[in-house]
Amino acid sequence: MKDTLTVVKIGGKVINEEAELDLFLKKFAALKGNKILVHGGGNIASVVQNKMGIPPKMVEGRRITDADAIDIVTMVFSGLNKKIVSKLQALNVQSIGLSGADGNLIRSVKRPVKTIDYGFVGDVEEVNSELLKSLFDAGLVPVVCALTHDNQGQLLNTNADTIASELARGVADKYQVDLVYCFEQPGVLSDFENKVVIPEITPEGYEKYKSEGVIVDGMIPKLDNAFDAINAGVDTVKICHFDSLDKVQSEDYPGTTLCLK
């Protein structure tokens, strides 16, 4: 029987608002077994960029991380990381904040320029699963921000969803892994207006929901990514509202669970 590991990803509103964050961290603190928290930066990087007179650059609705931006993103994400660690320590969680550079946790490669130059953005190449294991063995709870490195001295802005998925996949041979994406909806919805949650989705069900137009748009890359993780050995992927984090290990979990069968 493998030890359990819960990898939780948060972003968006819960990061921006301190009271929401405090409530969420209490729920994270109560989770049993080994755990990792992965966080994005909410909109704080954009706020700081604007305050510093270097407004974010966007191309076709996507953020460009140029040299100025990576410096600010690095500060904001790692500063937030320390703030979260300090709050978790106050909740008796022996947390340790990491970027992908720390202990060479996540090596990535700068995204090649095709039509758009995204700048200092990383595509993940390798996760240091030995490091994670030694941190768990030392009783530590990693808190990981959305930065990786190229092992040549450059930090790279990296999607937090991807980081969570890659960390989960990287240790799936050693642990029974539950990957949890917390966001602002109660789960994957079959009826957006009435917030009707699909409780369980298998690969076959997923194909059906897509062909029927039930699952569309932005949810498709998210679920593709989630099923990739499951195919790579992650046991379950859960998608739920961040308020439901205290229920992901219980019978009355109200969100969506993705699993092989």
Added chain:
Amino acid sequence: MKDTLTVVKIGGKVINEEAELDLFLKKFAALKGNKILVHGGGNIASVVQNKMGIPPKMVEGRRITDADAIDIVTMVFSGLNKKIVSKLQALNVQSIGLSGADGNLIRSVKRPVKTIDYGFVGDVEEVNSELLKSLFDAGLVPVVCALTHDNQGQLLNTNADTIASELARGVADKYQVDLVYCFEQPGVLSDFENKVVIPEITPEGYEKYKSEGVIVDGMIPKLDNAFDAINAGVDTVKICHFDSLDKVQSEDYPGTTLCLK
């Protein structure tokens, strides 16, 4: 025979200028044995504070870390910390960046208000020496920034010289510790104009240099602090130019060494 540990503190100019920093980190990478790098923030926090339209507050020439300032200092110090870690990784140093909150490495208490309220500034109470040992055992090189926490969710700005000294003292029973302060002078000077370095200072010598007016002003708290570390079990304290870091473990070390006899 105890394992060796070298604790190196840098600050000032070497932090502000990337080329100087790169050169310094190469020298740090070449040091033998267990090692820790402690860094200040140079003047980067003040630069960012000014850019964000929240200029640093000073009282009697000393910085006040109010609520706005601690947020910016946290970002700047931890961002710089990740940058240094990423550069060290490129030099094959398995570095890991930490604040005092990470793994509860350094617990401090907010400085009580006497005549001046310094704000969110920490006075060190306890170092987690078990954590340091487990990091060394995992082959990791801690890079520590000038932030501690109060274990109640608050990060505190803390003098980097003090952090270096407290870390060195905290593990002095387990390791043979060499504490190295790198700065912009070649050592403790007996003749400032001609840059004549005092190669060795014992406690008796220190008293003599003070009574003769050879060692004065800002050097006194620095050396008091250094001798406190020695009295607490640190083997040697070295004070030298940051260019000399590659010589602290060699016979032709040109800086000052403080030791019991």
